[in-house]
Amino acid sequence: xxxxxxxxxxxxxxxxxxxxxxxxxxxxxxxxxxxxxxxxxxxxxxxxxxxxxxxxxxxxxxxxxxxxxxxxxxxxxxxxxxxxxxxxxxxxxxxxxxxxxxxxxxxxxxxxxxxxxxxxxxxxxxxxxxxxxxxxxxxxxxxxxxxxxxxxxxxxxxxxxxxxxxxxxxxxxxxxxxxxxxxxxxxxxxxxxxxxxxxxxxxxxxxxxxxxxxxxxxxxxxxxxxxxxxxxxxxxxxxxxxxxxxxxxxxxxxxxxxxxxxxxxxxxxxxxxxxxxxxxxxxxxxxxxxxxxxxxxxxxxxxxxxxxxxxxxxxxxxxxxxxxxxxxxxxxxxxxxxxxxxxxxxxxxxxxxxxxxxxxxxxxx
Numbered sequence: 415x416x417x418x419x420x421x422x423x424x425x426x427x428x429x430x431x432x433x434x435x436x437x438x439x440x441x442x443x444x445x446x447x448x449x450x451x452x453x454x455x456x457x458x459x460x461x462x463x464x465x466x467x468x469x470x471x472x473x474x475x476x477x478x479x480x481x482x483x484x485x486x487x488x489x490x491x492x493x494x495x496x497x498x499x500x501x502x503x504x505x506x507x508x509x510x511x512x513x514x515x516x517x518x519x520x521x522x523x524x525x526x527x528x529x530x531x532x533x534x535x536x537x538x539x540x541x542x543x544x545x546x547x548x549x550x551x552x553x554x555x556x557x558x559x560x561x562x563x564x565x566x567x568x569x570x571x572x573x574x575x576x577x578x579x580x581x582x583x584x585x586x587x588x589x590x591x592x593x594x595x596x597x598x599x600x601x602x603x604x605x606x607x608x609x610x611x612x613x614x615x616x617x618x619x620x621x622x623x624x625x626x627x628x629x630x631x632x633x634x635x636x637x638x639x640x641x642x643x644x645x646x647x648x649x650x651x652x653x654x655x656x657x658x659x660x661x662x663x664x665x666x667x668x669x670x671x672x673x674x675x676x677x678x679x680x681x682x683x684x685x686x687x688x689x690x691x692x693x694x695x696x697x698x699x700x701x702x703x704x705x706x707x708x709x710x711x712x713x714x715x716x717x718x719x720x721x722x723x724x725x726x727x728x729x730x731x732x733x734x735x736x737x738x739x740x741x742x743x744x745x746x747x748x749x750x751x752x753x754x755x756x757x758x759x760x761x762x763x764x765x766x767x768x769x770x771x772x773x774x775x776x777x778x779x
Contacts (some may be wrong), residue, residue, distance in 0.1 A: 416450065416492050417450070417570075419574040420451050422581065423454075424454035424457070424588065425458055426578065427504055427551055427719075428464075428504070429462065430536070430585050431504075432549050434464040435463065435464070436720065437464070439499070440465065440501070441466075442503075442506070444506035445510070446509050447555055448553035452468055475514045478515065478518040478523070483525055486529070489533060502547050503549075505549070506550075506553050506556075509558055510556075510557055511556065511557055515662045518662070518663075523661075523662050525560075530749050532694055535747055537625065538560045538737065539548050541595075541741075542741045549635055550633070552722055560717065562718035576713055579713055588630050588637070592630035592709070594759060599627075600769075602626050603625075606621065607620055607767055607768075608765075609661065610731060610763070613656075614652070615651075616652060617649060617650065617652060617673065619679065625741060625743055626642045634722060636713075638712075638726040639709050639710055639726055639732075641707030643744025644744075646702050647677075649677075650675070654668075655670075657730075657755045657757065659744070659752065659754040666687075666690045667685040668684025669690065669754055671754075676703065678694060693750060693752065696736075699746050700750050702735070703735060704737045705738065706733055707732050707734075707753075709725060709731065711726040714726050721755075727755065729758055731756055734751050735752045735754070736751065758772065759775035760774070
C-alpha cells in the first residue's frame with residue numbers, strides 16, 4: 415500500500431528544500447529500495463518544470479575491495495559535471511546494509527576522500543553562491559531501523575514525524591523553526607568566543623567575524639541546528655563525544671580529541687582508534703575544524719546511528735573535522751567532513767563571551 419506521506423515529503427523537498435524552478439537540471443541520487451520516494455521526487459520535479467535524472471549510488475564496497483589506488487581515486491566525468499554544472503541535487507539516504515564498508519582498509523577510504531577534496535570544495539563554493547542547491551532526505555529500511563533499535567514500522571513513523579511534524583502544513587513548521595533560529599543567531603552575531611564544558615570536555619573556540627547559519631529544512635531533511643565555522647587556528651582544549659562517531663560503516667566509539675592552536679594533536683577511541691586516525695590523516699585539513707553546531711530538533715531525542723538525525727538531537731552539540739562551509743566564513747579545506755556529536759543534557763554548559771548561553775540542553779538567553 416502506498417504511503418501518502420511519501421508524496422508529501424517529495425513535495426516538501428522539491429518545492430521547499432531546493433525550490434526547483436523551470437529549467438533546473440536536477441540529479442536525483444537514490445538506491446532502488448527507495449524507489450517510491452525517488453519516483454515521487456521525479457514526478458514533482460517534472461511538475462515544477464525541472465529536468466530530472468535518476469541515478470543510483472555506486473557499489474563502493476566492490477570498488478574498495480577490488481580497486482587499485484588509481485581506480486579508487488578516479489572521479490567519473492558525470493559526477494564532476496553534476497557538481498560543476500547542475501542547479502540541483504536531491505539525495506535519498508536508504509541503506510540496505512549500513513555495515514557494508516566496515517571491513518575496508520581505512521587507507522583506501524582516505525584515498526577516496528582525499529581525491530574528492532576539490533569536488534567537495536566546488537560543491538561548497540557553488541552552494542554558498544546559490545548556484546547549486548542540494549538536499550538529503552531519508553527513506554526507511556530494515557537496516558537503518560535495526561541500527562536505531564526500532565522496528566521498521568516504528569522507524570518509518572519516526573522518519574516521517576521528523577520530516578513532517580505538521581502534515582497539514584509542513585512548510586509552515588520549518589518556517590516557524592527558522593524564526594526561532596533567527597532569534598538565536600541574532601544573539602550570537604558579533605560575539606567572539608565560545609566555551610563548552612561537559613563531562614571530559616573543556617574546549618574553547620574563536621568565532622569572531624564568522625556567520626551562524628540557520629538550518630531550517632533546506633539542505634537536510636529533517637533539520638534543526640545552528641552552526642558556524644570556528645576560526646581555524648583557535649580550538650584549544652579537549653572534548654569527549656558521548657555518542658559513537660559513524661563514518662563509512664565504521665562505528666568509532668569513545669572518541670576523545672585534544673586541540674592545540676586549532677589542530678587535533680591527539681585522537682583516541684575505545685573502538686576503531688586506528689580507523690579514526692587514518693581518516694584524520696586524509697589530508698592537512700582533516701585535523702582542523704570546519705563546523706561547530708548546536709542541535710535544536712526537539713523531536714529527535716535518541717541516538718539512531720544516522721548522522722542526518724543524530725546531529726540534530728535537541729540538547730546536543732557537534733563538531734565537524736575537515737571541510738568548512740563557506741557561508742560561515744570558514745576557510746578550512748579537506749576531503750572529509752566528519753560530524754561527531756556530544757549530548758549536553760546531563761551536565762553541559764556553553765558560555766559565549768563569558769555569558770551563559772546554554773545549560774543542560776536548553777538555551778537560557
